[in-house]
Amino acid sequence: MAEELVFIPGRWDITYNYAAGKVSSKFFAELRDNKRLMGIKCSRCGRVMMPPRGFCERCFAPAGEWVEVGPEGTIQAFTITVEKFEGNPDPPFAVAYVQLDGADTAMLNYVRGLDFSDLNRAAESLRVGTRVRVVYKEQRAGEVTDFEYELV
């Protein structure tokens, strides 16, 4: 006779309240209130970082002035998620790292308005090097999903 093996279900249920800090908070406020995307320049190497951070990891120097970037940019990497993963939006959905004009690094967001009926064709339209533009949502909450990309 087979031995009975017991399983005990478990779950972590912990609420966090992550502080965005001054730099990210300014980015989110500009996005929500002024529909502007602001990058930040490293005080040493001068590269414009998107998303903005208080310092440059490479130079290990504080960030300096704010620079408005966009509203268009170039896809550097993308994927279309087809599988349903726990906690994810329902697939299919496309996300891309876009280097916005005036920035030196690429920022992640959804690419909207794609037809996923032919997956390969949708992927082809997102090819690295493709130009996209920023679209702001009507209702903005001061978070990264207040904007998304669409093909130019």
Add this chain to the structure above:
Amino acid sequence: MTRRVAIVGIAQTRLETEKPDQILDEVIFEAASKALADAGIGREEVDSITIAAADQIDGRPISSMLEACPAGAYLKDEIKTTEEGSYAAILASLRIMSGVFDSALVVSWSKCSEVPVTRVSNYGAEPFFHRPFGLNYITTTGFMVNAYRAKYGLPEMAAAKVVVKNRGNALNNPLACYQTPVSTEEVLSSRIVAWPVRAMDMAPLCDGACALVLASEERARGMVQPPVWIQGMGWATETYYLGERDLSRLTSLEVAARRAYAMAGVTNPLRELDVAEIHDIADYHELMAYEALGLCPWGQAARLMEEGVTEMGGRLPVNPSGGALSGSPFFATGLVRLAEAALQVRGDAGRRQVKGAKRALAHGSYGFCGQGNSVFILGE
């Protein structure tokens, strides 16, 4: 000159899709006690314990509170790394090299059957700019492959051949989780999960643990197993921010390899290495690792694969064990690579033995798109 470190005990549990007959503690105990037995010593003869595990996979914060003693630490030294299994071996080696300790038990594990690891991986996305986009170790592989594709084309067939090679090799590994061969047609017709990455491109997760016993040169003398020397070690980490990286190459692996090669005196890895165990999180990771490890020029990994160089019987067999593509105990997978490389050098790899292997490379990796990487060079 720092003290030399040898691997003198090697053990793994059988890798399985699930281990419902053992609680995690027992899986860890099995690997740790088998490694001690392989080294021919008792727990009382080991003076340091270094472990590597992921709290979220183990299902409890600071999981070492519970799992240190199953790993052998009762009233002993114990320290934990949280990058990936191979990093426990790095830390243990450094502790022996320092002269503070003479021996080490290194243990890593995962019971992936108990938790959706993609969900754990998704929580690895920082909350402000990355969390809402469905990132996990599979979807981020999509970014990497598309960046590679833009530069060199999509090595879809070569990637499928990596899976066929590794799953074929696993037929010789009684510890592997999946010991059934697959065809390129099966790989290339498996469903797409994150374009263009297919289900069979990704290493299937499983349960298991791995343990090694390390010793200083003096301590290694007179032990039952012939010492496998750690001739070189290198490790490096890239930025977390994928939008700042060149995702078409594994830059931190290139840096780690350069350091390990310099320490071991390796100048031409393809000629001077006999076997390699690469952390193939996906078949594409293995291909991109060929380039970062200097086995071929950038963009030439598909050709290296097509030429059969990394097949059993090729110039440099890669993953004779079957690799992670034949079953990955997620967090312990890099330590399994090191254990397999050590078995090869010791001549104890059974039917998967590369004949006459004297020098082996082992690779560990963690983070989105191979953010951090470790490289070991082992020799007789």
